[in-house]
Amino acid sequence: MSNAQLAWNAMKQRECFTVTEIANTANMDVENCRHLVKRLLKKGFIEIKNGIGVQGSPYVYAVKASNDSPTFGRGGHPGREIKQSGRTGHQLIWNALRINLTVTPKLAQAVTNCSLTSIRRYLLALERTGYVRCHRIDNRQAPADKIGQEHCYRLIRSTGPKAPILRIKPAGVYDQNNRQFYAYSEAK
Amino acid sequence: MKHKIVEVKNVVRTQVMFENLQTRSMITPGIGLIHGPSGYGKTTTVTHMFNELTLSGHQPLYVRCFATDSPSSFLARVMSELGAEPMFPLRKMVDYIVRSMNEHSLALFVDEADHIVSQAKTMETIRDLYDSTEQPVVLIGMEEIARRISHRKQLFNRISEWVEFQAADLEDVHMFAETLLDERVKVGEDMLDFIRTKSTGEVRRILIALEKIERAAIASEEHYIDLSTWGDRQLFLSHRR
Numbered sequence: 001m002s003n004a005q006l007a008w009n010a011m012k013q014r015e016c017f018t019v020t021e022i023a024n025t026a027n028m029d030v031e032n033c034r035h036l037v038k039r040l041l042k043k044g045f046i047e048i049k050n051g052i053g054v055q056g057s058p059y060v061y062a063v064k065a066s067n068d069s070p071t072f073g074r075g076g077h078p079g080r081e082i083k084q085s086g087r088t089g090h091q092l093i094w095n096a097l098r099i100n101l102t103v104t105p106k107l108a109q110a111v112t113n114c115s116l117t118s119i120r121r122y123l124l125a126l127e128r129t130g131y132v133r134c135h136r137i138d139n140r141q142a143p144a145d146k147i148g149q150e151h152c153y154r155l156i157r158s159t160g161p162k163a164p165i166l167r168i169k170p171a172g173v174y175d176q177n178n179r180q181f182y183a184y185s186e187a188k
Numbered sequence: 189m190k191h192k193i194v195e196v197k198n199v200v201r202t203q204v205m206f207e208n209l210q211t212r213s214m215i216t217p218g219i220g221l222i223h224g225p226s227g228y229g230k231t232t233t234v235t236h237m238f239n240e241l242t243l244s245g246h247q248p249l250y251v252r253c254f255a256t257d258s259p260s261s262f263l264a265r266v267m268s269e270l271g272a273e274p275m276f277p278l279r280k281m282v283d284y285i286v287r288s289m290n291e292h293s294l295a296l297f298v299d300e301a302d303h304i305v306s307q308a309k310t311m312e313t314i315r316d317l318y319d320s321t322e323q324p325v326v327l328i329g330m331e332e333i334a335r336r337i338s339h340r341k342q343l344f345n346r347i348s349e350w351v352e353f354q355a356a357d358l359e360d361v362h363m364f365a366e367t368l369l370d371e372r373v374k375v376g377e378d379m380l381d382f383i384r385t386k387s388t389g390e391v392r393r394i395l396i397a398l399e400k401i402e403r404a405a406i407a408s409e410e411h412y413i414d415l416s417t418w419g420d421r422q423l424f425l426s427h428r429r
Binding site: 065066087091092095096098099100106107109110111112113160161162177 | 193231232242243271284
């Protein structure tokens, strides 16, 4: 972990801080620390709480209540971490799963207006990557006895509000919530 | 059998509730309450409305409460919905949630609210979130929630819209049959009334009965089914015992 990251962690742990305090905690040069603090202030991660910025009354800073973190070092490229907008059929199916916990393809069709083929394909992909567990009906039953019965998909890994995205190469599912890729072969 | 949402009375009432919450005037409070016994289509209707909002570009926050929830765990669930890690002290989480809800105009759905209705601090936190954002907040729970929430005057006064899910009546059953059944199959009024009585208005059981009738009618090439043509064939699971 770089000094800047150590300093940022130290800032987050305190209610308020001065440049010198952080420099001492992160074992950093005071001037470098001052540059870091100015950069964070400019980008809006921290704010001035007190002080006038002169000897004897230095600026007192505090980390803003936010979950955003600054990036340190070279910026990474998004690569396969590309996200989807929320208005997709898969998002609607995912919503139905999160709210109902157990869905059948027909229920999902009623609340999403997606095609049954698309719903089944998505649910199967989720099953193969361990998001849902399928309770299949007994196909040996007479057709009359199967009325009202359907394969049920139970959500067993709810990672957040964003729907996992299907990936073709490599085959699997990319989770936008925890930024992890689950390959089909890894499913248990 | 077709698979789509039928706009029966409960669904229409819920749609009206959402419209009213979204288009309310400044002086009208914006907390909604959906309650009713299980089996009446509450969750399916809420999912439908949730998806409608998602399609309109405003995916709401959805939080399911648990019996063990505290203000801290409740806020952590909302944070997780926003894709953020929990922050401490709690006021940081409240600030973050308020800011996010305001910035993105996010409504908040609180499901299984029965679990937290007796916890003063969690309910006051929800009231705080509403007061600071004025974004619609929808509480969803079983039939007892309305009575229990009425003890919390501060919150109760802010509930401007509520829907109590009720058992399907004959008109609803008629609408289900009309909308969902195959065009080749017609069901008599006496049969629909029989279904409504035997199912006690539970939507799930009504749909199973209609599907049974449709399959039997298509298999035997009957186009009209009423009580006399149906005869003593089984329609509900309980009859088999």
